[in-house]
Amino acid sequence: MKHAYVFPGQGAQAVGMGKDLYDAVPRARELFERANEILGFRITDIMFAGTDEELKQTRVTQPAVFLHSVVLAEALGVRPDATAGHSLGEFSALVVAGALSFEDGLRLVAKRAAAMQQACEAQPGAMAAILGLEDGAVEQTCDAIDGVVVAANYNCPGQLVISGASEAVDAACERLKAAGARRALRLPVGGAFHSPLMEPARQELQRAIEEAPFRTPSCPVYQNVDAEPHTDPATIKANLIAQLTAPVRWTQIVKRMLADGITEFTELGPGSVLQGLIRKVDPQAVVESKSTL
Structure with missing residues (x-):
């Protein structure tokens, strides 16, 4: 049996996300506090007790969803046979598969959020x-x-x-x-994500991705751009750079994973959007979503 872990993107967030992990798991608290340091503001305050409006800001939403997914995966000690993520969730998938460190993944997500926000403001x-x-x-x-x-x-x-x-x-x-x-x-979103209007953000993020230390992941990561499984760091980087202006091929990812023998899916992070989408691709798929221990 092959088990894939999948990770949601922007839009899955909800106030209170991750608080139970912070309260119950010392390692989770350590990671959340490290994130507060890296980001330069207490994102945990907004995640655990902020308003919907505060949490909906792109610069907050993207790191928040990433953090919830990655900290939960760490707390559960998951050992995936494959990973994938929807848009932003691809960064969670890469960290959980070991292609990126927690710190480097969070820094890239923060830069991505800032670049996308700027692109939205420049060209709504x-x-x-x-x-x-x-x-x-x-x-x-x-x-x-x-x-x-x-x-x-x-x-x-x-x-x-x-x-x-x-x-x-x-x-x-x-x-x-x-x-x-x-x-x-x-849709109630701030801009034209995954379209040519994100080209300024893609250029902004390109250097950061090129300079980040990527490693060979412990399992294949199915990437948004081509729905193919990848383990080569250079290819993973190139696909991640292309991701901002290219479509998210989630339907194709799920079909490819099923064809490759994945028998079980677990969605980690806030919400259960991906669980529903996977079932629509294949009603017989064995899939669950977890937002807590």
Whole structure:
């Protein structure tokens, strides 16, 4: 039996996340306090007792979700046969697989969050969830729209998120509804993640990723950009750099993991979004989500 651990991305956060770990596990408390030092502010105060608004800031959300996932994995002592993460969650997957240290992973996540925030402010954009259409139909519609709008998150069959300039996203939503989409729903996000509008953030993050010391992971990490399993540090870095402007191929990752003989999935971190998506890819999949010990 092969067991994969998967990690959620931005949007899974909730106030109170990780507090039970901090209170119950000395090693978890040590990691959380180390994170406060590295980040230069007490992220634990916002995670454990902040407001939803405070926690929704990209510079807080991304490190918070990463921390909850990685500290929980450490507390549980997991030994994965494979890992993967959705967008931001790929950093959690790399740390848990041993490709990056906790400290280096957190520093990269903090830089990624800051770079994405800057890109959003420089060029505002939008994202929308499209439900009930084939991926190909969504892709064709996006291609036919004037302006920047692309397929950004392949979440599960019949659920694809598009991303780009606000007007282009709105135009695509109208056209997709006319083409039979069950829903075309604007998402409450700060910008056009996983689209060409994130190019300034990709450039900003590139040097930090290139300079970070990556190691060969203890198991394959299935990466967002190509949905393939990787263990070569140079390839992992290149894919991670490309990730900000490329789509998240989650549907394809799950299908590839199943084809490669993964029999069980555990989602670690806040929420249970990935558990639901995996079941939509394969209703027979053995999957659980854990946000606490």
